[in-house]
Amino acid sequence: MIERLRQAALWVVLMTTLLIGSVVSVFAQDIDYDAWVDVAARAETAIGAEAASEQAFEVLREELTNWRQTFQAARSQNAAAIEAVRAQIDALGPKPEEGEEAPETAQQRDTLNTRLNDLRAPVQRAEVAYSRADALIAQIDRILRDRQADRLLELGPTPLNPVLWPQAVTALVDFFTRTADDIQNNWTNPARRADFQQVLPMTVFFLTLAFILTLRGRYWVERLASRLQDRDRTAERWLAGFVVSIGQIIVPVVGFICLAIAGLSTEMLGARGEMLVQALPAAGFQFFAARWLGGRLFPRTDKFELPLALDGIRRAEGRIHALTLGLVLFLIEPLRRIQDFAGWGAEVTSVLTFPLLVVAALALLRLAQLLLRHAKETAETEVDVKSRLLTILSRITMAVAVAGPIFAAIGYFNAGEALVYPTIASLMLMALLVVLQRLVDELYILFTRNRDGVKEALTPVLAGFALVLVSIPAFALIWGARVTDLTELWTRFLAGFSLGDTRISPTDFLTFVVIFAIGYVATRMVQSALRTTVLPKTKLDVGGQNAVASGMGYVGIFAAGVIAVTSAGLDLSSLAIVAGALSVGIGFGLQNIVSNFVSGIILLIERPVAIGDWIQVGGQMGYVRDISVRSTRIETFDRTDVIVPNADLVSGTVTNWTRGNLVGRIIVPVGVAYGSNTRQVEKILQEVAEAQPMVLLNPPPFILFKGFGADSMDFEIRAILRDVTAILQVQTEMNHQITERFAEAGIEIPFAQRDIWLRNPEALRPDTAPPAATPVAEPLTRDEAQAAEQQLTPEDLPGSQDGETGDASGDGGEGR
Numbered sequence: 056m057i058e059r060l061r062q063a064a065l066w067v068v069l070m071t072t073l074l075i076g077s078v079v080s081v082f083a084q085d086i087d088y089d090a091w092v093d094v095a096a097r098a099e100t101a102i103g104a105e106a107a108s109e110q111a112f113e114v115l116r117e118e119l120t121n122w123r124q125t126f127q128a129a130r131s132q133n134a135a136a137i138e139a140v141r142a143q144i145d146a147l148g149p150k151p152e153e154g155e156e157a158p159e160t161a162q163q164r165d166t167l168n169t170r171l172n173d174l175r176a177p178v179q180r181a182e183v184a185y186s187r188a189d190a191l192i193a194q195i196d197r198i199l200r201d202r203q204a205d206r207l208l209e210l211g212p213t214p215l216n217p218v219l220w221p222q223a224v225t226a227l228v229d230f231f232t233r234t235a236d237d238i239q240n241n242w243t244n245p246a247r248r249a250d251f252q253q254v255l256p257m258t259v260f261f262l263t264l265a266f267i268l269t270l271r272g273r274y275w276v277e278r279l280a281s282r283l284q285d286r287d288r289t290a291e292r293w294l295a296g297f298v299v300s301i302g303q304i305i306v307p308v309v310g311f312i313c314l315a316i317a318g319l320s321t322e323m324l325g326a327r328g329e330m331l332v333q334a335l336p337a338a339g340f341q342f343f344a345a346r347w348l349g350g351r352l353f354p355r356t357d358k359f360e361l362p363l364a365l366d367g368i369r370r371a372e373g374r375i376h377a378l379t380l381g382l383v384l385f386l387i388e389p390l391r392r393i394q395d396f397a398g399w400g401a402e403v404t405s406v407l408t409f410p411l412l413v414v415a416a417l418a419l420l421r422l423a424q425l426l427l428r429h430a431k432e433t434a435e436t437e438v439d440v441k442s443r444l445l446t447i448l449s450r451i452t453m454a455v456a457v458a459g460p461i462f463a464a465i466g467y468f469n470a471g472e473a474l475v476y477p478t479i480a481s482l483m484l485m486a487l488l489v490v491l492q493r494l495v496d497e498l499y500i501l502f503t504r505n506r507d508g509v510k511e512a513l514t515p516v517l518a519g520f521a522l523v524l525v526s527i528p529a530f531a532l533i534w535g536a537r538v539t540d541l542t543e544l545w546t547r548f549l550a551g552f553s554l555g556d557t558r559i560s561p562t563d564f565l566t567f568v569v570i571f572a573i574g575y576v577a578t579r580m581v582q583s584a585l586r587t588t589v590l591p592k593t594k595l596d597v598g599g600q601n602a603v604a605s606g607m608g609y610v611g612i613f614a615a616g617v618i619a620v621t622s623a624g625l626d627l628s629s630l631a632i633v634a635g636a637l638s639v640g641i642g643f644g645l646q647n648i649v650s651n652f653v654s655g656i657i658l659l660i661e662r663p664v665a666i667g668d669w670i671q672v673g674g675q676m677g678y679v680r681d682i683s684v685r686s687t688r689i690e691t692f693d694r695t696d697v698i699v700p701n702a703d704l705v706s707g708t709v710t711n712w713t714r715g716n717l718v719g720r721i722i723v724p725v726g727v728a729y730g731s732n733t734r735q736v737e738k739i740l741q742e743v744a745e746a747q748p749m750v751l752l753n754p755p756p757f758i759l760f761k762g763f764g765a766d767s768m769d770f771e772i773r774a775i776l777r778d779v780t781a782i783l784q785v786q787t788e789m790n791h792q793i794t795e796r797f798a799e800a801g802i803e804i805p806f807a808q809r810d811i812w813l814r815n816p817e818a819l820r821p822d823t824a825p826p827a828a829t830p831v832a833e834p835l836t837r838d839e840a841q842a843a844e845q846q847l848t849p850e851d852l853p854g855s856q857d858g859e860t861g862d863a864s865g866d867g868g869e870g871r
Contacts, residue, residue, distance in 0.1 A: 123188040129181035133174045140171045211401045214409035223406035237325025261317035268310030276302035290501040304343045311339035334389045342385035348486040349377020363429040379418040405468045416456040423452035480533045567623040574615025602659040651685045654701035671710040719779025726767030728803035751775045767805045
């Protein structure tokens with residue numbers, strides 16, 4: 056059922072795309088170029104004079120943007136027909152360099168070239184018009200940006216001039232006086248009073264609801280959120296408290312909306328009063344949003360993990376400063392609307408808004424200091440990128456909080472406001488990102504039940520990165536970017552970039568990714584089906600099955616890449632020369648990787664080594680666990696993984712103990728003491744070997760009398776095992792049984808022996824007899840030598856007085 060729904064969705068998307076394409080093609084064919092020429096001429100005149108207002112330029116720019124979109128669609132007109140004609144021309148081949156071309160071929164070539172020119176004519180005209188519209192839009196954007204920069208650098212009156220203060224106060228009082236006069240005049244009007252009496256019940260209802268929601272609703276929501284989060288430290292309670300806490304913004308803002316509805320319904324406020332009432336919801340939203348963000352960033356309770364490493368006193372201070380910023384934003388919104396409505400000059404505006412700017416800068420400075428304190432405390436325990444970035448951000452914010460009021464006091468009031476208020480909005484947006492990141496973490500904990508591992512998990516990090524990317528346009532708008540600037544960037548992005556003679560757009564890239572992903576998934580599904588269903592039913596061994604499945608994977612991925620490139624319409628033939636030049640350098644730099652890749656293909660085809668084989672290569676021995684494109688993974692008997700490049704397996708010497716079958720030979724060396732019955736030893740070893748279940752009796756085990764060693768007579772048991780992987784167990788069991796059988800038969804397994812010869816044996820006899828001729832050195836038995844070593848001291852040795860010592864003649868040792 057799900058698969059059918061997917062197919063239906065794909066069909067709908069396909070048909071919609073075709074319909075849109077056909078509609079665009081129809082519109083592209085009916086372009087009124089005369090009207091476009093008039094618009095372009097009017098735009099060029101306005102741009103040349105630069106006398107139009109910003110609003111007029113915005114309207115003109117929007118008109119040019121619509122035309123540019125039309126030309127953009129027309130650029131792809133007749134694309135299929137043009138491609139077909141080009142294919143026919145290519146089929147004719149190039150003109151002969153010598154001699155004349157056949158008349159029929161020449162006529163056909165001329166006809167096709169004429170057809171191609173006719174088809175390309177509207178496309179080329181659309182290309183020219185598109186370029187003209189794009190250039191005009193760029194010039195309008197330049198004019199608007201220059202005007203914006205001029206406003207920021209405009210030097211106006213200083214708000215510290217006492218001469219301007221009475222004028223500003225008079226303007227403010229005059230506005231509210233006129234607002235009161237409007238209300239009084241409307242009240243004295245009988246018709247307006249009668250209308251007011253009719254809507255009075257509704258007005259009272261909305262006023263009552265507004266006061267309840269504004270004054271008490273936020274408090275109730277805050278208490279409910281605190282109760283939910285103060286009980287247990289669980290993801291469910293945090294999420295429930297978070298959802299409820301959003302009501303601290305929604306409920307009072309709804310109250311302000313009700314207040315505005317009540318005021319507008321009376322029709323008694325006049326134009327000025329209605330303007331103020333309409334500003335209340337937006338101003339209230341900024342106030343309560345700042346307060347809510349301050350509460351989330353500096354929470355009252357420490358039941359959950361704190362966003363900032365601050366104590367309770369510092370968090371309370373942070374909430375107060377956030378509330379101050381919200382109050383400034385709440386007041387500045389009506390003042391700006393009054394300025395636009397009343398037409399106040401720069402003198403009045405700067406004097407009235409300068410105190411708010413100073414208060415906002417002071418609160419901003421204290422918040423930056425709190426953030427800096429958190430960054431320093433975090434850096435003491437763990438130095439990371441976040442703490443460094445927060446330190447830099449805090450210092451920049453402190454600099455802005457100081458520089459903004461100074462610029463405004465000098466007279467660069469627009470520049471001062473452009474520094475302080477965007478910084479406040481940016482901090483609010485950053486605080487929102489922190490809150491949303493915490494929301495992602497708690498959702499991850501809710502689904503995984505792993506609170507300890509959330510910091511090391513990849514999913515929350517990727518989600519946070521996505522949030523930052525989404526917030527970039529918002530930051531751009533905060534810092535003065537116009538909506539048209541963002542739409543222009545988006546248009547450029549959709550247009551793509553040129554690579555050779557091919558233009559690659561995001562649509563092409565998305566097509567490539569989707570088709571390649573489908574091909575990749577299909578390849579993996581085929582591989583899985585081969586491994587589990589098809590190949591086990593064939594006569595191939597495990598290594599052959601793995602080779603077939605791996606080869607299918609390589610072929611499938613390569614085919615998916617080729618099909619994806621072709622489907623996306625990417626013509627990379629123009630890059631062939633560049634690729635050929637780069638291939639030389641890449642060949643030298645990646646020759647080892649290429650060698651290992653080719654070796655991996657050889658391993659899969661020839662299969663000298665397969666998964667599960669017991670091999671020995673380069674001093675490493677173990678089982679083959681995986682054969683990839685570049686290397687082979689071997690699991691040693693120490694349970695460690697050794698990565699061996701495939702080139703070593705192809706060009707080096709490899710011992711494969713289990714290739715083809717598991718039969719292998721075992722050699723067990725045995726030594727017996729001199730004087731033992733060798734025939735008896737041979738018989739016992741033969742019986743021990745034949746008694747092993749793993750030993751094959753055809754061919755039978757062979758007992759080799761290897762020779763006479765220095766300490767023993769050496770024998771070897773040479774037998775063939777049916778499973779060579781059990782060689783250690785068989786060898787251990789044989790050694791046990793040999794020891795037991797030799798002990799029963801009285802056969803000694805000797806150890807290493809050494810005979811000691813003394814050069815001066817007379818030193819061992821007492822000095823009672825007269826000195827005689829120096830006897831010839833006689834060998835001592837082992838007991839006599841040990842007794843001599845225990846009784847003899849260095850002083851008793853002859854020649855010890857003149858510094859000479861005895862010299863052993865066996866191994867060169869003195870008494871080993």
